[in-house]
Every structure is written in C-alpha cells, then in structure tokens.
Amino acid sequence: MSSITLKSVEKWYGTAQVIKGVDLEINEGEFVIFVGPSGCGKSTLLRMIAGLEETSRGQIMIGDRDATAEPPNKRGLAMVFQSYALYPHMSVRDNVGFPLKSAGLSKSEVAAKVDEAARVLKLDAYLDRRPKDLSGGQRQRVAIGRSIVRDPTAFLFDEPLSNLDAALRVEMRYEIAKLHQQLKSTMIYVTHDQVEAMTLADRIVVLEFGKIAQVGTPRELYENPANLFVAQFIGSPRMNVVPATTITGRDLPTGAISIGMRPEHIDLVSPGTGQLDGVVDLLEYLGADTFVILNCGDAGQITVRVNGNTAYKVGDQVGLSIPEDNLHGFDQDGLRIT
Incomplete structure (x- = not known):
C-alpha cells in the first residue's frame, strides 16, 4: 500500500494535448474517484498511472519512488477493467490463481492466496465453476480476486461496473466499498456514474478537458462547487442555474451573473409569494420523490424535488421560494462567488 503523486503530468498525442498539467496527491489507503464527461481524460490519466500510457511530461511517484518511466509490471499496481477478461476454459480457482502461477509461486502458496481472496469476495462456493456459469457480478468479483492475490500497492478500476445491470x-458498489474497508488499500476508480462516485469515494477528482476542475469529498463538491461545471455535473437532478436578474426578494452575492439552486432546496408556494413563478410542465414520479419540472419564463426550466405524493398537476401555476442560504452565486467566468 502506498501514496501516489502526480506532478505536472501531461499527455500529448502529436500536437493534441489530452492531459494538461495535472497535479494530484492520493494518500495511502485512500479511495479516489475520477469523474467527468466522455473525453475529459479520466481513463487516460488512470492508464498513465498504470503505465499503459506513456507520460509525455511530468512525474508519477508511487510512494517515494519515481515510477514515470517504469513498465506496468514494475509498478506493483493491479488494474480491473470493465471487461472481465477471464479465461473461459479455466475454473474460477485457476483464473484467480493464474498471476501467481505465472510468477512461479508454489502450488501451496497459490492455493492459500486464492482461498483467502475467495473468502474476502465470497467466492468460496464458485471456485470450481467456469466463467460461463457465473453472473456478471460474480465474474467481476473473480476479476477483482485475480488482482487481490497479487497484493498490489494500489488498485486501479476502469469503469468496472459499466457492463452490469x-x-x-x-x-x-456495496462489495467494492466493503472490500476497501477490509483491505484498506489505495484505490483509484474511474466512472462516468456520479452515484458511484458519491457513494464510494473518500475524495472525488472532477476532470474537465484534461484539467482538474475540483478535488474534494463528495459533500464538499455537492455543497461548495468551485464553478458552474462542477455545480451542474455533481448532483442528480443537476443544479438549476438561472440569470441573477430573474431572482427577486433575496440578497444575492455581489458580482453574481448566475444563481444556482439544488432541486431539493426549493419550496413550491402560491404564485406571487416566492422569488420566481412557473408553470408545471412535467412530473417525474420516482416513488419516494417526484421531480416537478417547471417552465419559469426568462429563468428557463427549473426542476424541484418534492414528496412523491405531491398533488401538483401539469399546467398548475406555482411560486418558487428559495432560502437565501441555499443560493450559489457564479461570476461571468463561471466561478463560484463565496
């Protein structure tokens, strides 16, 4: 187990720069997740850490060792991909033990490590089965088990759940969270699914066009986004953003061009009694919650999270009351005003 540090890391493909000077320190035993839209560079950055992509400029430190130029097999890292990449003709036992057998360990050593990995991942009952006899989740656990037996410095996960229902x-998600608690290993995880990021991560790294937009705990990113991009990327439904000129009856941050508000921070009241008025355009019923989507004229479309048993109907006219403490101001560059 070890810390991983990126110092001014860049990745170029010819004249195209994909990773643009990333500085990041991942602490020993920390669970860090890279998120961002498609093409933001999150998988490329993970592959650079793994050594599967060459680092064009900058430095990658694993512990106190400069690993920038090391090949993947010298870095002591284990990578789990979205495709399970299991050998179909081998049993679960042989799939999990294959890296150890290839490394020349004795049969007894391989058996002991495989049994321990199977115990941790609850695969004991499946050790003699072939991959075709397993569910998708079980196959992914086998792929993770193959990494565990190597006792790596850190685990790297590249969208490992994207093929599952x-x-x-x-x-x-539960299995991976419990695994991190048990192993206390450093883990770096790439996903486009912010629910995975919010529920699993100690810290989230939000990437935008090859740069870090913000790093923080899930709560920090949700409650104090550094800019409009993070504000609207983190959270589902995403934060509503309206022109500051459309909000009345509230003291707004000086210099705010846009005002952001989370769907759960808006109360629906009688028309004319809030800061905005709107008309119900659509209701999305989700059981415990309903998302009320409103047409608010110059303020645009606004989503409000209410109780699932709401009596509102399409076409109803409503007012929107937004507590001052829950307003986020952004300047003309999209930066949050504190």
Whole structure:
C-alpha cells in the first residue's frame, strides 16, 4: 500500500494535448474517484498511472519512488477493467490463481492466496465453476480476486461496473466499498456514474478537458462547487442555474451573473409569494420523490424535488421560494462567488 503523486503530468498525442498539467496527491489507503464527461481524460490519466500510457511530461511517484518511466509490471499496481477478461476454459480457482502461477509461486502458496481472496469476495462456493456459469457480478468479483492475490500497492478500476445491470451495479458498489474497508488499500476508480462516485469515494477528482476542475469529498463538491461545471455535473437532478436578474426578494452575492439552486432546496408556494413563478410542465414520479419540472419564463426550466405524493398537476401555476442560504452565486467566468 502506498501514496501516489502526480506532478505536472501531461499527455500529448502529436500536437493534441489530452492531459494538461495535472497535479494530484492520493494518500495511502485512500479511495479516489475520477469523474467527468466522455473525453475529459479520466481513463487516460488512470492508464498513465498504470503505465499503459506513456507520460509525455511530468512525474508519477508511487510512494517515494519515481515510477514515470517504469513498465506496468514494475509498478506493483493491479488494474480491473470493465471487461472481465477471464479465461473461459479455466475454473474460477485457476483464473484467480493464474498471476501467481505465472510468477512461479508454489502450488501451496497459490492455493492459500486464492482461498483467502475467495473468502474476502465470497467466492468460496464458485471456485470450481467456469466463467460461463457465473453472473456478471460474480465474474467481476473473480476479476477483482485475480488482482487481490497479487497484493498490489494500489488498485486501479476502469469503469468496472459499466457492463452490469442496475441491480448488480448496486450490489457491486456495496462489495467494492466493503472490500476497501477490509483491505484498506489505495484505490483509484474511474466512472462516468456520479452515484458511484458519491457513494464510494473518500475524495472525488472532477476532470474537465484534461484539467482538474475540483478535488474534494463528495459533500464538499455537492455543497461548495468551485464553478458552474462542477455545480451542474455533481448532483442528480443537476443544479438549476438561472440569470441573477430573474431572482427577486433575496440578497444575492455581489458580482453574481448566475444563481444556482439544488432541486431539493426549493419550496413550491402560491404564485406571487416566492422569488420566481412557473408553470408545471412535467412530473417525474420516482416513488419516494417526484421531480416537478417547471417552465419559469426568462429563468428557463427549473426542476424541484418534492414528496412523491405531491398533488401538483401539469399546467398548475406555482411560486418558487428559495432560502437565501441555499443560493450559489457564479461570476461571468463561471466561478463560484463565496
């Protein structure tokens, strides 16, 4: 287990710069997740840490060792991909133990490590099965088990749950969270799914066009986004953003051009009694919650999270009351005004 430090890391493909001077320190035993839209560089950055992509400029430190020029097999890292990459003709036992067998460990050493990984991942009952006899979640656990037996410095996960259905994703999120608690290993995880990021990470790294937009705990990013990009990327439904000129009856941050508000921080009241008025355009019923989507004229479309048993109907005219403490101001460059 070790810390991982990136110092002014860049990645160029010819004249195209994909990673633009990233500085980041990942602490020993920390669970860090890279998120961002497609093409932001999150998988490229992970592959650079793994040594699967060459670092054009900058430095990658693993512990106190400069690993920038080291090949992947010298870095002591284990990578888990979204494709399970299991050998179909081998049993689970042989798939998990394959890296150890290739490294020349004795049969007894391999067996002991495989049994321990199977215990941690609850694979004991499946050791003699072939991959075709397993569910998607079980196959992913086998792929993780193959990494565990190597006792790596850190685990790197590249969208490991993207091939699973919704129910299995929830199950595997739990499994990975418990695994981190048990192993206390450094983990770096790439996902486009912010629910995975919010529920699993100690800290989240939000990437935008090859740069870090913000680093922080899930709560820090949600409650104190550094800019409009982070504000609207973190949170589902995303933060509502309206022109500051459309908000009345509230003291707004000096210099604010845009005002952001989370859907759950808006109360629906009688028309004319709030800071905005709108008309109900659509209701999205989700059981415990309903998302009320409103047409608010010059302020645009606004989403409000209310109780699932709401009596509002499409076409109803409503007022929107927004507590001052829950307003986020952004300047003309999209930076948050504190």
